[in-house]
Amino acid sequence: MSKNARLIERLTMVLSALERIPSRFASINVPSDFINSESGIEHMDSICMVLIAAGEEFKNIDRATKGTVFSQYPQIEWRGAMGLRDVLAHGYF
Numbered sequence: 001m002s003k004n005a006r007l008i009e010r011l012t013m014v015l016s017a018l019e020r021i022p023s024r025f026a027s028i029n030v031p032s033d034f035i036n037s038e039s040g041i042e043h044m045d046s047i048c049m050v051l052i053a054a055g056e057e058f059k060n061i062d063r064a065t066k067g068t069v070f071s072q073y074p075q076i077e078w079r080g081a082m083g084l085r086d087v088l089a090h091g092y093f
Contacts, residue, residue: 007061007069014057017050042082053083 001008021035026042028034034044059082062070 007065010057010061014054018054021047021050052088054083055082055088058082059085 014071028040028043034040058070058078062078062082070076
């Protein structure tokens, strides 16, 4: 598999995971819904896990491509996505 094909595959997997997030919000009406029930906590955990995994994959892609891919899309806050991963992974509680 070529590097470009592997990159596209990795980005497609991240997109697929991120596209699942809105359905996790279906039963959430206010922020406290995340902590007032076991279901809400499960939704929060699953959303956080997807965001952590996406941020980590963005970091890996950025390293592997030496920053050349994401720099082509300056309208996207890549550093913010990667930073969100760090906040969730290291400051979750």
